[in-house]
Each structure stands twice: as structure tokens, then as C-alpha cells.
Amino acid sequence: MKKSLLSAVALTAMVAFSGSAWADVIVGVGAPITGPNAAFGAQILKGAEQAAADINAAGGINGEQIKIVVGDDVSDPKQGVSVANKFAADGVQFVVGHFNSGVSIPASEVYAENGILEITPAATNPVFTERDLWNTFRTCGRDDQQGTIAGAYLAEKFKDAKIAVIDDKTPYGQGLAEETKKAMNAAGLKEVVREGVNVGDKDFSALIAKMKEAGVTIIYWGGLHTEAGLIIRQAKDQGLQATLVSGDGIVSNELASIAGDAVEGTLNTFGPDPTLRPENKELVEKFKAAGFNPEAYTLYSYAAMQTIAAAAKAANSTDPQAVAEAMKAGKFPTVLGEISFDEKGDPKLPGYVMYEWKKGADGKYTYVQQGS
Structure with a gap:
């Protein structure tokens, strides 16, 4: 029992x-x-x-x-x-x-x-x-969508600029940089520097010196916020007056922690901010x-x-x-x-828009959707 x-x-x-x-x-x-x-x-x-x-x-x-x-x-x-x-x-x-x-x-x-x-x-x-x-x-x-938007923006807003296109050699970073370069070139804007760096690099002195020599005023960055923040900060420290433009890989407030005040004016593409809905x-x-x-x-x-x-x-x-x-x-x-979704699995959503890094009322820098 x-x-x-x-x-x-x-x-x-x-x-x-x-x-x-x-x-x-x-x-x-x-x-x-x-x-x-x-x-x-x-x-x-x-x-x-x-x-x-x-x-x-x-x-x-x-x-x-x-x-x-x-x-x-x-x-x-x-x-x-x-x-x-x-x-x-x-x-x-x-x-x-x-x-x-x-x-x-x-x-x-x-x-x-x-x-x-x-x-x-x-x-x-x-x-x-x-x-x-x-x-x-x-x-x-997708990066071909994002790159098209970024390339057209650069060609329209910075048509007289000397542009460096830099990426981190990853599928994301290199792919985004190439798509942006392709769209920019098609609109008649040619880069004066094209380089790749490695993920994890800390010292960009040689790259910045090369960009200074070329008179670069805009840096298009294909990569993430970790290296982007260092490039922004070191460029300012070394007297390179250039605005960094990038994609969705830098949309973290940690960018400002790395770049400091030099982050102000940085631009990046991203989808429309859903927190504003x-x-x-x-x-x-x-x-x-x-x-x-x-x-x-x-x-x-x-x-x-x-x-x-x-x-x-x-x-x-x-x-x-x-x-x-x-x-x-x-x-x-x-x-x-x-x-x-389409047959490939890509979403049918609004396209990319541009953001600018600004200091908020709290004294902290963050990315703000242009026109919001």
C-alpha cells in the first residue's frame, strides 16, 4: 500500500x-x-x-x-x-x-x-x-538602407567637406562604411581618406595624423561606440577639428562617457525613436x-x-x-x-533618420532625433 x-x-x-x-x-x-x-x-x-x-x-x-x-x-x-x-x-x-x-x-x-x-x-x-x-x-x-540615408545626408550637408571613411573591419562596420561610401560617391562626394582599424584598438594617433594632413573635416565611422568615443576624444586632443558621423552602432550613452565634451555635435543614423511615441x-x-x-x-x-x-x-x-x-x-x-515582413524576413518600417549629440538640461550628453 x-x-x-x-x-x-x-x-x-x-x-x-x-x-x-x-x-x-x-x-x-x-x-x-x-x-x-x-x-x-x-x-x-x-x-x-x-x-x-x-x-x-x-x-x-x-x-x-x-x-x-x-x-x-x-x-x-x-x-x-x-x-x-x-x-x-x-x-x-x-x-x-x-x-x-x-x-x-x-x-x-x-x-x-x-x-x-x-x-x-x-x-x-x-x-x-x-x-x-x-x-x-x-x-x-539594414545597412544598405542606412548607408543610403547617410551617404545622401553627407553629400547634401557636407558637399564641400573633406571626408575620411573609417571602419572597424567587422561585417557590420565595414558593410555600413562601404554602403555609405557608395551612396556618397554616387552623389558626387569623394573621400580623401579610406582606412580600417581593429576592434579593441586604443591609440589612433597615426590615423588622426593622417587625417590632419589630408585636411579632414568629417569622419564617417563604421563601427561601434567603443572605438568611436576614443577617436572623437583623441581627434580633439590632437587638434583635428572634425565632426564624426556614424550609424546605429554608437547609440549608447556610453559614447559620451568615453568621448567627453568632444562628443557634442556628433551625428548618427538610427530608426525613429520609439520612446517618443x-x-x-x-x-x-x-x-x-x-x-x-x-x-x-x-x-x-x-x-x-x-x-x-x-x-x-x-x-x-x-x-x-x-x-x-x-x-x-x-x-x-x-x-x-x-x-x-517581406519574404526575406526584413521589416517594413519607417526608414532611418539623423540624430545629433547634445547636452541636456541635466548636463549630460545624449543623441537627439533631429526635428524632435
């Missing part, structure tokens, strides 16, 4: 455990949680976590709760592939991430082979969605009340999670391939506005 009772209890526990496991939709968040780009990783993670909490509070995805698994890729492609393989082993069905294009591209192949859908809020290199994979989506734009006011306040400023990719990550949930509801399924098909067929309300 005692043995039977214990067996019954054990069986009930097993069923309950299995039921709870089946009732979870497992979403991996892949991002640089540590390392030089941890600020961006925090944006992606916080956005996904808050979206998951809000979706779960409203009943989850088709009645199932979202469970988040975090993978730290440290912005390294090899580590990104390791994260992808671990996600596959952990039963992850969907991934919000990664941040870097150089990480997202190889990781997406692992996800495709293992039946996992990936939606990145930040990886902008066109190659990510140009390989005929079923599982690649993004809530951000009136319907997002309560959500923005929720983030700030929790001690987190939802800048840059935070709401792009939130939108990625929203899209997964809405497409799963439309498909009446949490099977990643069924959700992928629904994503390409439907339109979904998100914090970015209504979002739909």
Missing part, C-alpha cells in the same frame, strides 16, 4: 513536471551580456525580459508562459555559435538576438538546422536575411521606474518578443516554422508601430 502510494505520488509529480515543461515557450536571448558591448546587451535583454513579463501577465503565448534563457556571446562569433548550440540543446524555440551582425550570421545557421527562429533587434548587415534561410528576421533596418509613454516610465533607461535597442527587442507572441497567436501554434510563415503573412502591432 505504501509502495503504491509512493508510486502514485511520483507519477503525479512526473506528470506535473512534464506538463509545466510542455507549457513553457522557451525563448533564448543572445547578446553581449559582458564585454565592451555589454551596454547593448543590457538593452536587448531588458527589452526582451519586460516584453516577456507583460505577455505572460496577459496570459502568455496561446496560454503558455514564456521562459527566457540567456546566452552571453561577448560579441564574439565563435562564442555566438557556442551559445547557439547550447540554446539548441536546451530546447530553445525562438531567439531574440544577437546584437552583432558578425555573431548573428553564423549563429543563424545553427538555429536553422535545429528548427529555431531568430529575430534580431540590432543586426543590420544585409547578408543576415539574404541567404534564403527560413528562420531569419529582424525588427531593425505617445502610446509608449507608460512603458517607458515602467522601465525608468525600474532604474533602466530604455534607449536604443530596448524597444526593438521588446518588439521582437511581441512579434513572436502575435505571430504564434495568428498561427495558433508555437512551432517555429509555423510562426515564421505567419510572420511573413501578417501584420502585427508593436511598440515600433505595425510591423510586417
